[in-house]
Amino acid sequence: MAGRETKEAFVTLATNDTYSLGCLVLEKSLRKVGTTRQLVVMVTSGVSEPMRNQLTRVFDLVQEVNLLDSKDPMNLMLLGRPDLNVTFTKLHCWRLTQFDKAVFLDADTLVIQNIDELFDREELSAAPDAGWPDCFNSGVFVFKPSQKTYESLLSFAITKGSFDGGDQGLLNLYFKDWSTKDIARHLPFVFNVVSQAFYSYLPAFKQFRQNVKIVHFIGATKPWHHTYNTTLGKVTALPGTGHDSEFLQMWWDIFMETVQPFLDSSLGGLVGEL
Amino acid sequence: MAGRETKEAFVTLATNDTYSLGCLVLEKSLRKVGTTRQLVVMVTSGVSEPMRNQLTRVFDLVQEVNLLDSKDPMNLMLLGRPDLNVTFTKLHCWRLTQFDKAVFLDADTLVIQNIDELFDREELSAAPDAGWPDCFNSGVFVFKPSQKTYESLLSFAITKGSFDGGDQGLLNLYFKDWSTKDIARHLPFVFNVVSQAFYSYLPAFKQFRQNVKIVHFIGATKPWHHTYNTTLGKVTALPGTGHDSEFLQMWWDIFMETVQPFLDSSLGGLVGEL
Ligand SMILES: O=c1ccn([C@@H]2O[C@H](COP(=O)(O)OP(=O)(O)O)[C@@H](O)[C@H]2O)c(=O)[nH]1
Numbered sequence: 001m002a003g004r005e006t007k008e009a010f011v012t013l014a015t016n017d018t019y020s021l022g023c024l025v026l027e028k029s030l031r032k033v034g035t036t037r038q039l040v041v042m043v044t045s046g047v048s049e050p051m052r053n054q055l056t057r058v059f060d061l062v063q064e065v066n067l068l069d070s071k072d073p074m075n076l077m078l079l080g081r082p083d084l085n086v087t088f089t090k091l092h093c094w095r096l097t098q099f100d101k102a103v104f105l106d107a108d109t110l111v112i113q114n115i116d117e118l119f120d121r122e123e124l125s126a127a128p129d130a131g132w133p134d135c136f137n138s139g140v141f142v143f144k145p146s147q148k149t150y151e152s153l154l155s156f157a158i159t160k161g162s163f164d165g166g167d168q169g170l171l172n173l174y175f176k177d178w179s180t181k182d183i184a185r186h187l188p189f190v191f192n193v194v195s196q197a198f199y200s201y202l203p204a205f206k207q208f209r210q211n212v213k214i215v216h217f218i219g220a221t222k223p224w225h226h227t228y229n230t231t232l233g234k235v236t237a238l239p240g241t242g243h244d245s246e247f248l249q250m251w252w253d254i255f256m257e258t259v260q261p262f263l264d265s266s267l268g269g270l271v272g273e274l
Numbered sequence: 275m276a277g278r279e280t281k282e283a284f285v286t287l288a289t290n291d292t293y294s295l296g297c298l299v300l301e302k303s304l305r306k307v308g309t310t311r312q313l314v315v316m317v318t319s320g321v322s323e324p325m326r327n328q329l330t331r332v333f334d335l336v337q338e339v340n341l342l343d344s345k346d347p348m349n350l351m352l353l354g355r356p357d358l359n360v361t362f363t364k365l366h367c368w369r370l371t372q373f374d375k376a377v378f379l380d381a382d383t384l385v386i387q388n389i390d391e392l393f394d395r396e397e398l399s400a401a402p403d404a405g406w407p408d409c410f411n412s413g414v415f416v417f418k419p420s421q422k423t424y425e426s427l428l429s430f431a432i433t434k435g436s437f438d439g440g441d442q443g444l445l446n447l448y449f450k451d452w453s454t455k456d457i458a459r460h461l462p463f464v465f466n467v468v469s470q471a472f473y474s475y476l477p478a479f480k481q482f483r484q485n486v487k488i489v490h491f492i493g494a495t496k497p498w499h500h501t502y503n504t505t506l507g508k509v510t511a512l513p514g515t516g517h518d519s520e521f522l523q524m525w526w527d528i529f530m531e532t533v534q535p536f537l538d539s540s541l542g543g544l545v546g547e548l
């Protein structure tokens with residue numbers, strides 16, 4: 001175990017202040033379950049200065065990632081494919097080579113139970129996607145940072161593209177033997193329980209609910225979009241999102257108790273309104 | 275390969291005349307892709323005499339299954355649990371011990387490409403359920419008929435029950451290491467593409483569509499519930515079911531060309547109306 005605390009990291013990503021709120025709640029949820037690993041957030045220029053300060057206060061590392069960084073050898077190829085920009089942003093996690101192993105977590109995930117055991121898995125480990133379960137969901141995955149893999153992923157993206165236009169379609173094509181090769185690369189679904197699972201097979205959700213380790217609020221509606229009553233301290237889920245109200249309340253409890261009080265009053269938009 | 279043609283079988287089930295229509299279409303879809311294996315349908319007393327005649331004409335074996343058969347040693351235990359009756363009906367497939375290996379197929383499945391390779395898999399092989407992918411979907415599974423397994427499943431059902439009240443919850447508890455033990459027991463999702471996958475991750479569906487081998491019309495609405503225009507020869511999918519119109523049309527083409535013309539005019543209900 002020696003050194004694992006500093007050589008292994010959880011990594012998330014925000015390209016703007018709104019997703020940064022998700023990162024802040026995710027960070028708190030990880031601390032709450034007593035993780036011993038490093039917490040890293042990757043940010044792009046879309047994240048404001050006051051928000052960066054806030055992220056710096058709580059994350060172990062705030063890593064600026066910049067697609068148009070002139071030191072990036074893939075720069076030229078990228079210029080011709082602006083459509084792949086968001087996809088490429090997540091790929092930057094492979095450049096965090098100061099870590100031996102890492103776990104990427106989307107900013108719309110919430111950790112419910114300690115998940116440090118994920119670092120015993122190898123690249124690329126991920127949970128099945130509930131929509132098409134021979135694909136893995138790319139909101140939670142174990143990987144090994146490597147400049148070589150990063151460059152290989154970039155050229156793959158440029159030549160082969162992504163079948164869904166996002167990182168999930170790209171990563172599933174690149175790590176294409178995930179569904180057939182090794183069951184150890186299949187994270188149990190409780191490590192990435194997507195919101196649609198809350199209703200599409202309800203008896204299973206009830207049966208395995210107490211084992212849920214990570215909740216993932218996929219889709220257009222995110223936890224921060226729901227209505228929150230400050231007097232009652234209760235969230236009211238927007239209709240039709242399928243979000244589980246108990247997990248949603250957990251997200252908001254963390255947000256209101258440990259994130260919102262520290263937000264800079266100069267933050268605008270959704271952040272400023274809260 | 276010697277003997278596999280007679281010692282291996284596809285097995286389906288109908289407890290009434292309506293589900294029998296599904297069995298008839300399924301049978302034709304299997305013949306069409308040139309299966310070399312035996313085709314078996316299990317029926318209960320709810321299937322009418324004319325429908326049995328029709329099934330006998332096309333299946334290699336029509337096997338009567340009767341829960342309250344006095345020869346069944348589990349009879350007494352069953353009498354106290356009428357709620358598990360439908361679940362138990364599917365379990366009868368394990369009693370087809372004249373076969374070395376078998377593949378169970380729900381009556382609401384449609385075979386698109388030859389699937390005889392399934393007999394190279396071991397018990398219990400099945401594809402992930404799209405709702406909760408650490409469970410397998412019990413609409414398509416490879417198994418080894420065995421009186422011992424049948425009895426073991428029955429006593430398990432009586433003591434442990436099923437977390438969803440159906441055979442899927444029961445079989446997933448019984449074969450509980452499916453999700454963690456051996457990737458070879460994971461059938462590719464193309465062997466059981468459920469209707470919800472048609473829309474929940476559309477880019478994946480498009481990407482893998484040409485590989486689809488079995489379509490499974492899960493849920494309350496079945497292919498036979500949709501509206502069919504006999505003049506145009508076209509099916510119109512009911513709204514909100516998510517059923518793919520191309521696969522639905524394939525089901526109806528088989529039904530109208532090779533099943534409907536042979537139905538006995540004395541058949542009532544949904545069957546009679548067509
Ligand atoms: O405008 C965006 C969109 C996405 N993301 C990051 O990319 C991840 C994947 O996007 P999202 O979670 O919205 O996709 P979904 O899980 O709903 O498919 C997010 O969690 C964020 O970490 C971001 O920072 N800004």
Ligand SMILES: O=c1ccn([C@@H]2O[C@H](COP(=O)(O)OP(=O)(O)O)[C@@H](O)[C@H]2O)c(=O)[nH]1
Pocket residue numbers: 286287288289290293379380381382383413491492493494
């Ligand atoms: O009233 C019924 C219900 C089910 N079945 C059989 O049990 C299978 C499983 O039920 P169904 O396909 O309706 O469940 P779903 O796949 O929608 O969960 C059917 O395909 C039939 O083979 C039947 O014969 N009669």
Ligand SMILES: [Mn+2]
Pocket residue numbers: 106107108109139216217218219
């Ligand atoms: Mn996400």
Ligand SMILES: [Mn+2]
Pocket residue numbers: 380381382383413490491492493
């Ligand atoms: Mn079915």
